[in-house]
Amino acid sequence: MAKCKRNRNRSKRNFTVKTPTTNRNYKDTIFRMLFSDRKNLLSLYNAVNQSDFIEFYNGSTAISDRTEFRLSSAFEHLSGKPKLELIVTVLNVNEGHNAELMQHCSMLKEYAQYVARVRHYASDMPLNQAVKRAVDECIREGILAEFLARNRNEVISMSIFEYDKELEEKKLRKAEFEAGREAGHEAGFAEGENHAALEIASRMLQSDKFSLDEIANFSGLSIAEVKKLCTDKQ
Numbered sequence: 001m002a003k004c005k006r007n008r009n010r011s012k013r014n015f016t017v018k019t020p021t022t023n024r025n026y027k028d029t030i031f032r033m034l035f036s037d038r039k040n041l042l043s044l045y046n047a048v049n050q051s052d053f054i055e056f057y058n059g060s061t062a063i064s065d066r067t068e069f070r071l072s073s074a075f076e077h078l079s080g081k082p083k084l085e086l087i088v089t090v091l092n093v094n095e096g097h098n099a100e101l102m103q104h105c106s107m108l109k110e111y112a113q114y115v116a117r118v119r120h121y122a123s124d125m126p127l128n129q130a131v132k133r134a135v136d137e138c139i140r141e142g143i144l145a146e147f148l149a150r151n152r153n154e155v156i157s158m159s160i161f162e163y164d165k166e167l168e169e170k171k172l173r174k175a176e177f178e179a180g181r182e183a184g185h186e187a188g189f190a191e192g193e194n195h196a197a198l199e200i201a202s203r204m205l206q207s208d209k210f211s212l213d214e215i216a217n218f219s220g221l222s223i224a225e226v227k228k229l230c231t232d233k234q
Contacts, residue, residue, distance in 0.1 A: 029158045029218065031056070031111065034147060040107045047105035053088045056108075058115055065098045066091055110144045118159055131159045157209055161200065161218065197221050201229055 035041045048054055057063060071086040072078055091098055093108055095116035102109035114134060121130035135156055139145045148155055201219040204210045205226075210218075216226045 029162060030114075030155060031058070033151065033155075033158075034107060034111055034144070043105050043107055047101055047108065048091070053086065055088060055090045056093045057090050058093050058112070060119065063090070063092050107144070110138075113143050114138050114148075118163060122163060127160055127163055128156075131156050131163070135159075154209075157207060161204060198225075198229065201226055205230055 035044055057067075067090040069088045069090065071084065072082040075082065091101065093101070093112055095112040097112075102112065117134035117137060118131055121133050125133075135148050135152060137143075139148050139152075197219045198221070201215050201221050204215045204218065212223060212226050212230070215221070216223050219226070221229075
């Protein structure tokens with residue numbers, strides 16, 4: 001999931017694209033790369049000019065176009081109006097959702113088309129082939145063409161790791177459910193999550209294309225854990 005947050009005050013407005021920092025959340029680095037461009041970010045800002053706290057969702061689990069979450073929903077014992085409230089609007093940016101939003105931000109629409117192609121091709125061919133096919137097709141058909149052509153190798157590498165992470169987390173959720181049902185404690189959850197993070201970091205180290213900071217940010221491990229993993233593999 002890729003997160004966007006907008007802050008307002010009387011003199012200026014800031015709009016920043018962020019990704020979650022915990023391993024449980026889906027990190028979309030391609031989204032962050034695409035909207036680090038000021039022109040693309042401004043287009044996105046104008047398209048969603050409606051709420052102070054927004055998250056863009058592009059996971060594979062089906063959700064509605066627009067979902068609202070409230071901090072008060074997490075309170076165990078709530079009586080009356082909460083003293084503190086935070087409302088976060090989650091917008092589904094998968095292909096086929098939020099048509100009006102996509103119409104006002106062509107980059108977001110093309111990004112959704114690219115993600116959809118990767119998932120479609122990955123369902124019946126090896127992941128690396130699926131990603132390369134999606135990238136090449138999108139370039140030929142004018143979908144994120146300039147961005148993909150300029151960053152082709154990096155996009156392919158990151159897309160493979162992102163999709164791998166999505167699959168790993170699906171397996172993890174299933175393993176957590178089964179472990180929780182059988183063992184009835186949180187130890188199995190933590191162990192499974194840490195295993196997935198180590199597996200992702202290990203693959204990134206083997207590719208020799210990412211810095212330690214990038215691996216830590218993407219996998220959810222600490223820098224110290226990544227360094228130890230790197231030392232263990234030498």
